[in-house]
Amino acid sequence: MSAPTASPPAEVSPPAKGKLFDWKLLLGILGVCALLTMSLFTGVYDIFGGDNGWEMFEITRIPRTIALVLAGAAMAMSGLVMQLLTQNRFVEPTTAGTTEWAGLGLIVMMIVAPASGLVPRMIGAVVAAFIGTMIFFLFLRRVSLSSSLIVPIVGIMLGAVVGSITTYLALATDMLQSLGVWFAGSFTSVLRGQYEVLWIVAAVAVAVFLVADRFTVAGLGEDVATNVGLNYTRLIFLGTGLIAIATGVVTVVVGNLPFIGLIVPNIVSMFRGDDLRSNLPWVCLLGIAIVTVCDLIGRTIIAPFEVPVSLILGVVGAVVFIALLLRSRRHA
Incomplete structure (x- = not known):
């Protein structure tokens, strides 16, 4: 009897790619343009x-x-990249502590260089957000968690610790009111000459689109990414850097925009799968639409006063987050 023939190793197929542009996307663009008008x-x-x-x-x-366009697209895109790299649908800058780390970098810059302008504060927020996000990623790689639902809880706990340190520094230096203003998550103070650094996130979006296929493969796991010749560690650093830049810039200019990175990628992936390149336009559009709708509600609900957009996003995001948790439990 002849010896059994060794079968070739099974190939891992990448996620199916959807069309990048179609008539549905055009309708979405027209709808978002109507909201922006x-x-x-x-x-x-x-x-x-x-x-x-x-x-x-x-x-x-x-x-x-x-x-509204730049911030909404940036936070939604950051959540999409973070979820791919962590292989967890409940991770985004709010649930990973990235926003809290950006706030810590901001308050440190305000203490060390109180006369500094917007750009130095932005750099401080970006550096701190990068460090904090890397700590979160390293924690996930070294600690085996029994459930994916625990991952965002760990991130929220780490974020709470960092947020407490930030609050203490603000209290000790009599900057608590300034910190509250920065973290209000409102577009009220966005004026000509004070928002232009947000254009940096447009460059981040272009960078994400250019390496989208690599991020998608990295989302299949370190072994798969290594087997196809990708440097997984370098991709993690690149993704973390892009997330940190987007989150830090938005935090400094606008403030905290919770749950956008959680809601939008999950909704898009329900209908289109997990290919980052074809999903990116949809994620950006839906992020812009949600932020704009919440901002319009905030401007009109108690006019002539305004409700911070972060308050409305927090309520909507919390409801969707709970719904996603329940849906995950039912499909477990």
Whole structure:
């Protein structure tokens, strides 16, 4: 009897790729444009009949709307990349402590260099966010957790510790009020000349799109990524750096935008799978749409006053987070 023939190793197929552009995406773009148009013409100040109305339009409304686009897309995209790299659908900058680390870097810069401008504070937030996110990733690689549901709980706990340190530093240096203003998560203070650094996240989005296929393969695990010739550790560093830049910039300019990175990628993946490149336009569009809708609600619900967009996002995100947890338990 002849010896058994060794079978070739099984190949791991990458996730199926969806079309990058189609008529559905065009409808989504048109819908988001309609929301942004509403944002441009929503507000207390009468830009048509008021004195210097169009000047106010250029100073406040246009920058605010651009900030909605960049911040919403950045946080949704950060959540998508983070979920791929951690292989966990409940991870995003809010549940991984990245936002809290960015806040720690911000308050440290405010203490060390109180006269520093927006860019030095942004650099401090980005560096701290990178360090904190790497700590979270290293923790996941070294500790075996019995359930994926524990991962965001660990991240929230780490974030709470870092947030407590930040609050203590703010109290000790009489900067608690300034910290509260920075972390309000509101677009009220976005004006011409104070939001332009947000354009950095557009470059981050381009970088994510260029390496999207590598991130998608990395999302299949270290063994698979290594077998196809990718440097997994380098991809983790690159992804962490891009997440840190996006989160740090948004935190400094706008503040905390909770749960956007959690809600959006999960909704998109339910309908389109896990290919990052084809999902990225949808993730950015849905992130922009959710942030814009929440901002419009915040501007009109108790007009002429405003509710911070982070408050509305927190309520909506918490409900969706619980729904995702229950859905995961049912499918377990």
